[in-house]
Amino acid sequence: MALNLLHTTRFAFGGWFLPILAVLLVSLVPVSNGKSLLKRPNYDLQKIKEEIASYKDVANKIMDFVVNGSAKGQTYNRLALFTDTFGNRLVGTQNLENSIDFMLDQLKKDGLDNVHGENVTVPNWVRGNESAMLLEPRRYNLIMLGLGSSVGTPPEGITAEAIVVSSFDELTNRSSEVPGKIVVFNQPWVSYPVSVAYRDFAAVHTAQLGGVASLVRSIAGFSIHSPHTGWQDYSDKVKKIPTACIAVEDAEMLARMAARGTKIVIQLKMQAKTLPQSISRNTVAEVAGSVHPEQVVLVSGHLDSWDVGQGAMDDGGGAFISWQALSVVRQLGLRPKRTMRMVMWTGEEVGGVGSLQYYQRHKANASNYDLVMESDMGTFTPYGIEMRGSNDTLEILKSIVELLGPVNATTFRKGEDGLDVSYWEKDGVPGGSLLNHNEHYFWFHHSDGDTMSVQDPHSMDLCAAVWTVVSYIVADLDNMLPRN
Ligand SMILES: *[C@@H]1O[C@H](CO)[C@@H](O)[C@H](O)[C@H]1NC(C)=O
Ligand SMILES: *[C@@H]1O[C@H](CO)[C@@H](O)[C@H](O)[C@H]1NC(C)=O
Ligand SMILES: *[C@@H]1O[C@H](CO)[C@@H](O)[C@H](O)[C@H]1NC(C)=O
Ligand SMILES: *[C@@H]1O[C@H](CO)[C@@H](O)[C@H](O)[C@H]1NC(C)=O
Ligand SMILES: *[C@@H]1O[C@H](CO)[C@@H](O)[C@H](O)[C@H]1NC(C)=O
Ligand SMILES: *[C@@H]1O[C@H](CO)[C@@H](O)[C@H](O)[C@H]1NC(C)=O
Numbered sequence: 425m426a427l428n429l430l431h432t433t434r435f436a437f438g439g440w441f442l443p444i445l446a447v448l449l450v451s452l453v454p455v456s457n458g459k460s461l462l463k464r465p466n467y468d469l470q471k472i473k474e475e476i477a478s479y480k481d482v483a484n485k486i487m488d489f490v491v492n493g494s495a496k497g498q499t500y501n502r503l504a505l506f507t508d509t510f511g512n513r514l515v516g517t518q519n520l521e522n523s524i525d526f527m528l529d530q531l532k533k534d535g536l537d538n539v540h541g542e543n544v545t546v547p548n549w550v551r552g553n554e555s556a557m558l559l560e561p562r563r564y565n566l567i568m569l570g571l572g573s574s575v576g577t578p579p580e581g582i583t584a585e586a587i588v589v590s591s592f593d594e595l596t597n598r599s600s601e602v603p604g605k606i607v608v609f610n611q612p613w614v615s616y617p618v619s620v621a622y623r624d625f626a627a628v629h630t631a632q633l634g635g636v637a638s639l640v641r642s643i644a645g646f647s648i649h650s651p652h653t654g655w656q657d658y659s660d661k662v663k664k665i666p667t668a669c670i671a672v673e674d675a676e677m678l679a680r681m682a683a684r685g686t687k688i689v690i691q692l693k694m695q696a697k698t699l700p701q702s703i704s705r706n707t708v709a710e711v712a713g714s715v716h717p718e719q720v721v722l723v724s725g726h727l728d729s730w731d732v733g734q735g736a737m738d739d740g741g742g743a744f745i746s747w748q749a750l751s752v753v754r755q756l757g758l759r760p761k762r763t764m765r766m767v768m769w770t771g772e773e774v775g776g777v778g779s780l781q782y783y784q785r786h787k788a789n790a791s792n793y794d795l796v797m798e799s800d801m802g803t804f805t806p807y808g809i810e811m812r813g814s815n816d817t818l819e820i821l822k823s824i825v826e827l828l829g830p831v832n833a834t835t836f837r838k839g840e841d842g843l844d845v846s847y848w849e850k851d852g853v854p855g856g857s858l859l860n861h862n863e864h865y866f867w868f869h870h871s872d873g874d875t876m877s878v879q880d881p882h883s884m885d886l887c888a889a890v891w892t893v894v895s896y897i898v899a900d901l902d903n904m905l906p907r908n
């Protein structure tokens with residue numbers, strides 16, 4: 425901290441003032457570890473912008489190396505080897521742990537520093553066999569996937585008449601029809617944050633009114649008859665009933681049948697169950713800082729996935745551009761002043777447990793976290809960076825993003841909340857995420873469609889270039905980013 429404060433104040437005051445100021449400021453900091461979580465009003469924004477402009481050549485060198493040089497195609501090739509070898513990686517499975525062992529080995533071979541796993545306690549939900557058989561008006565196997573954390577049915581299944589609703593409001597209106605029924609939700613696709621409420625809470629709302637199971641239209645912007653799974657949440661106060669998603673096409677068909685007044689009967693069988701918690705690991709690697717090794721710029725994505733597809737998009741892409749940021753810096757022989765740390769989270773899909781437990785373990789050092797970045801919304805063609813932080817931090821980061829012209833990713837946006845690394849932001853640590861042309865992300869999300877075929881080698885290079893330039897420059901600036 426002391427070093428940091430000295431650097432920070434250097435611009436505004438002569439050297440004579442520093443010892444006095446440092447002592448004064450340190451004595452003003454309550455007990456926050458002696459670290460500089462306080463405001464730093466005395467730096468010179470213009471000077472920092474000039475400092476950033478001086479990184480133009482190294483930024484160009486990084487982008488050229490990633491996009492046209494010997495790292496060209498590397499991110500895609502590394503991810504393809506990984507996903508083709510391991511396929512999908514649900515927490516609780518030995519396969520995920522094997523893939524983490526493989527990653528740790530690869531990261532060591534890549535010459536990165538301090539490569540290690542950090543234990544995380546994860547829920548262990550097991551899908552088992554499952555089916556939703558339409559019995560009336562005709563026999564037909566509905567395309568379905570149970571939702572994460574759902575309970576199972578008795579072995580003989582649950583056979584019941586179904587009603588179809590298109591919203592929670594309609595369910596409430598028709599509450600007298602719900603007891604003993606399976607409720608099918610055919611809510612329209614609006615957007616992920618809006619529509620996902622149906623996946624999350626269908627079971628709770630259904631059980632509250634006496635329904636016996638819920639089937640939710642997949643939360644997807646487009647469908648080729650594929651179910652899209654995901655986590656769902658029970659309430660302690662409400663009976664736990666089985667809940668699954670069904671393909672958009674099947675939800676629409678059931679809605680048409682219901683609208684005609686046709687009686688619908690479904691037999692739902694699910695072996696889903698929750699086993700005792702197990703241990704997984706966050707995967708960590710670093711390029712150790714040369715001047716302030718204790719200060720950290722963190723880049724991240726998650727390595728776990730749902731148990732369908734290959735988890736190549738969600739979130740193999742985000743995890744592997746984060747590896748690439750460190751790998752490129754190492755391959756170019758660069759060594760930033762601060763430590764660049766990559767974390768591939770585990771347990772993101774089951775409630776963000778890996779990133780939460782990482783925060784709990786490391787939060788005492790929050791004042792040493794300079795910037796925390798996460799990519800978990802696709803690695804399609806990038807167009808910029810979204811950041812959260814104080815106004816001055818945003819100004820500083822904006823001028824870094826302006827260096828991304830060669831990869832056409834100069835859009836800078838002040839972000840809202842909702843990021844998985846938000847715990848750090850509450851402690852005042854600036855946060856960032858990748859802006860990319862992910863308009864089709866929810867076509868593939870949590871489905872068998874999430875494979876390497878969604879990824880494009882050149883787009884991944886562009887994303888890796890953005891990720892590397894931003895994280896490297898922030899890690900190498902004379903000062904940490906100013907806090908709120
Ligand atoms: C890569 O090479 C192409 C063709 O020479 C050039 O147009 C492009 O600007 C280069 N990209 C980067 C990031 O250097
Ligand atoms: C991590 O978990 C494994 C069991 O999976 C255990 O053997 C090991 O001691 C744990 N390590 C730490 C540091 O807690
Ligand atoms: C699940 O179904 C498969 C194929 O129908 C069968 O081989 C397997 O034994 C079933 N598993 C359980 C636990 O019933
Ligand atoms: C609920 O019922 C009220 C009163 O009958 C009606 O006006 C409203 O449109 C219904 N809402 C839905 C979503 O069905
Ligand atoms: C906090 O940072 C110090 C200095 O880098 C390091 O030695 C220590 O292990 C860190 N503690 C945690 C919990 O991350
Ligand atoms: C930050 O900027 C916003 C909009 O530019 C402004 O409304 C706000 O007052 C600023 N906050 C501070 C602390 O200067």
Ligand SMILES: *[C@@H]1O[C@H](CO)[C@@H](O)[C@H](O)[C@H]1NC(C)=O
Nearest residue numbers: 806807808831832833835861
């Ligand atoms: C640069 O990005 C913008 C917006 O993302 C896009 O409209 C434009 O076509 C891109 N330019 C090139 C040369 O790819």
